[in-house]
Structure formats: structure tokens, C-alpha cells
Amino acid sequence: MTTVLAFIFTLSILIAVHEFGHFWIAKRNGIKVLRFAIGFGKPLWRKEIGADKTEFALCMLPLGGYVKMLDEREAPVSAHEVHRAFNRQSVWVRMKVVLAGPAANFLLAIVLYSFVMMSGVNDLSAKLGDVPLGTIASEAGFKSGDQIQKVENEEINGWESFRSAILDHTVAGQDINIEVVDASGIKVNRVLKLSGASAGTLDDRFFERMGFSPLNFFRTIDVLLPGGVAEKAGLKVGDEIVAINHATIASGSDLINQVRNSPGRTLLFTVKNQNTEREITVIPASVGKEGSQVGRLGVSPTLNTDSLRAKQMIVKYGPVDAVLQSLDKTWRLSKLSIVMMWKMLTGTASLDNLGGTLTIAKVAGEAASYGIIPFVEFLCFVSIGLGVLNLLPVPVLDGGHFMYYVAEVVKGSPVSIRTQEIGQYIGGALLLTLMTFALYNDIQRLFLNA
Numbered sequence: 001m002t003t004v005l006a007f008i009f010t011l012s013i014l015i016a017v018h019e020f021g022h023f024w025i026a027k028r029n030g031i032k033v034l035r036f037a038i039g040f041g042k043p044l045w046r047k048e049i050g051a052d053k054t055e056f057a058l059c060m061l062p063l064g065g066y067v068k069m070l071d072e073r074e075a076p077v078s079a080h081e082v083h084r085a086f087n088r089q090s091v092w093v094r095m096k097v098v099l100a101g102p103a104a105n106f107l108l109a110i111v112l113y114s115f116v117m118m119s120g121v122n123d124l125s126a127k128l129g130d131v132p133l134g135t136i137a138s139e140a141g142f143k144s145g146d147q148i149q150k151v152e153n154e155e156i157n158g159w160e161s162f163r164s165a166i167l168d169h170t171v172a173g174q175d176i177n178i179e180v181v182d183a184s185g186i187k188v189n190r191v192l193k194l195s196g197a198s199a200g201t202l203d204d205r206f207f208e209r210m211g212f213s214p215l216n217f218f219r220t221i222d223v224l225l226p227g228g229v230a231e232k233a234g235l236k237v238g239d240e241i242v243a244i245n246h247a248t249i250a251s252g253s254d255l256i257n258q259v260r261n262s263p264g265r266t267l268l269f270t271v272k273n274q275n276t277e278r279e280i281t282v283i284p285a286s287v288g289k290e291g292s293q294v295g296r297l298g299v300s301p302t303l304n305t306d307s308l309r310a311k312q313m314i315v316k317y318g319p320v321d322a323v324l325q326s327l328d329k330t331w332r333l334s335k336l337s338i339v340m341m342w343k344m345l346t347g348t349a350s351l352d353n354l355g356g357t358l359t360i361a362k363v364a365g366e367a368a369s370y371g372i373i374p375f376v377e378f379l380c381f382v383s384i385g386l387g388v389l390n391l392l393p394v395p396v397l398d399g400g401h402f403m404y405y406v407a408e409v410v411k412g413s414p415v416s417i418r419t420q421e422i423g424q425y426i427g428g429a430l431l432l433t434l435m436t437f438a439l440y441n442d443i444q445r446l447f448l449n450a
Helices: 002-028 079-084 091-119 159-171 206-210 229-233 252-260 305-311 319-346 357-370 372-391 398-411 417-446
Strands: 033-049 054-069 121-124 147-151 176-181 187-192 217-224 240-244 267-273 276-282 285-287 294-296 299-303 312-315
Touching: 002 033, 002 054, 002 091, 002 372, 091 121, 091 319, 091 372, 091 398, 121 159, 121 372, 147 159, 159 176, 159 206, 159 319, 217 229, 217 252, 229 276, 240 252, 252 294, 252 299, 305 312, 319 372, 372 398, 398 417
Parallel strands: none
Antiparallel strands: 033 054, 121 312, 147 176, 176 187, 217 240, 217 299, 240 267, 267 276, 285 294
């Protein structure tokens, strides 16, 4: 129930804010608004408000919304109201109206992020946990205990800012200069080699795959999945995995990494328990879609909770800094969304990153269960995504209408109705394809565990 309510609340808020942007700018410019609707389908509630008797409605399907304005292209308009029709406004006014929706979503994110940052955000210090062997981070010389100071001269004040800075440079495919203070207190500069990174680097596990994590794991087994590969092979809770294929592993993260990278391959574990040592052969199960499968053993190593507690911190800003930080974060996420969309379109990032309404519903429920601050942060993230999505130059979206108005400015006359109709069909098909693929990913991710 929490998931359903959080999902409905999330979409309703974001849609209402988006449509209010269109509504407010339209009213400010004298355009008559006939209807303000949240959702589609049969109205559950409606009421006429104001001198224009604008109908406000809540409809059955909360998957969108719209603001219907007076427009001669849709119905006859009385002579005394022609000047208030949308189609009679200057191209500059029409541009403002269509851009106001996405702008409202960005503004919502900035305002909410500002309040979150003033109230304080739980974070972890940017001190590295286990760095598994064979990862990009390991090859660059990063080690457990490294305290990250700067990423390309940008000051790092916590794990989230470290992750955000790395992601910015990763999408650009750049090598990254990182300043750290190592476990012995010596300042060191390290270079993370990303200029030759493969297309598969940019997926939802990119940071983990690089080898960066704040967590430290012991080599002992803490959880054993009943009926899993590990249990069937004879492993037990409390067993310590000291080597794989006769190569010593330094941490539980090495165990996780090697198993994930070995789907269907035979691994020889050297296992220690109460001063006795034995060898066990295991073959990790293959999980995931063809071409992106990972190994799964059915175990969890023991987390070093003392190390994790020592890294916990609260990041809090004053009003001015909070606004500046929220502007920066909104810009970073907007830029990231655009770059990732482009990389997915050109094949340099995995389309598996695409998520739809089911993923939003799941994450909304999870965020709500963690508390108000995580939920508000999730709301900001989706609001930015909605703003960016609507700016895409696809005819059925705000960005598509803006594209028509730019063409009108260039050619000196409006784009023909026929051209707009063709664009609507093409845009609708593209959007439907996008939604279908996102739904497919949702089903794979949430129900098929792929």
C-alpha cells in the first residue's frame, strides 16, 4: 500500500507542478484557460473556479495531465475573446508557455533540494572501503582507507559529492585526476583511466564496477541462501574464504567481485573454519540477460559495521550555500540525464538504464519507507527527469512544440497544420516505443531478476 500511495502522490505532485507552470504563464499573458486536469480518463472530481470558470479536474489515470487553452484550431472562438486564444499570441508568448512546464519541474527540485540541504543530509565520508582486485580503481592504485580530497580540483565533502563528480567525468569518457590522503596520511595524486572505457561502463552499477565503495567486508560468510549454489557445494555460515583458485583474496569485496565476474565458471575456494582448512569447488549460477550475465553464489560476506559507523556524517548548509548547492545538483543531474539519453541513443551506454512507471513506483515506495528526506530527494530526482524529458524535441512533448516555434521564427510563418500532424504521429510512435522498452526493462528488473 505504501508503494501505491507513494507512487500516486509522486506523480500527482510532479504533474500538478508541471501543468501549473503552463497554467500560470498562460494566465499571466492573458490566455483563457478552459481546463486544468491531473490525470486522464473519467474525472473523479471537478470544479469550476474563477471569472473564466476554468474547470479543475482530477481524473482516474494519474499518468499525465494537461492544460486546455482557448484555441481557434480546436473549436470556434467568440469574436470578443479571440485576443485571448492561444493561437493568436505572439510566438514568443507561446514559447514561454510551453517552456514553463519543464521550468516549474526544475524550480521544484531547486526549492526542495535547498530545504533538504538546510535540514541536513545523512552521508558517508569519502573514505574508500574495499577496492576489489582487477577493477579500474585497483589498477589506478586506489586502496582501502584512501580519503578522497579532490576530483579534478573540485573539493569533495562526502561520498555523494565524490560519486557525483566521478559520474560527471565518466559520461565524458575522460581520464580523472583524483587527490587522496592514503591510510598512512600521505597526500597522493592518482589517475583513473576512463578514456578507453567500454560502452558497458555506463550502467546502473558503474561506480561499483569501477571498484569504489565505502563498505568493508570480512572474508567470512554471514548469510547463506537456502538451496543456493554455495549451500549445495557445502559452504557454511562462518566459513572464511581465504583464496580463490589458489590466489589469496584480501576482502569480502574481492569474493563478491570474482563471483560476479565468473558466471558458469568453475572456482576452487580455499575455506578456513576453526583452524581447519579445506577446498571446495563451486560454479556460480548465471543471472541476467544474454551478454550481461553475472555470477551468483547465494552468500553474503560479513559487513564491517564498525568501519561503516565511523564514516557516517551529516552534511548541512546555510541558506545561501544550500541554494547554490541545489542549483549545482539540479544542473548536474539535468546534464547527466541529457548526456545519458544521447549515449543510449548512440549505443555508448546500456539501454538497460531506462526505467518506467513500475521502477518509479518501486523506488517511490522504498524512498517513502526510509523517511521524508529520502522521499523528497527522490521527488527532486524524478522532477528533474520529467523536466528534461519534456524538453526533448519530440513533437508530442513541450520540446517538440518549442521546436515548431523556433522554426516559425526562422521561416517567418507558422509550421503548417499538416506538418504538425505528421510530427504528432511520429512523436507519438517514438514515445510509445520508449515507454514500451522502459516497461520491458521494468519487468526484467523487478520480476525476472535480470
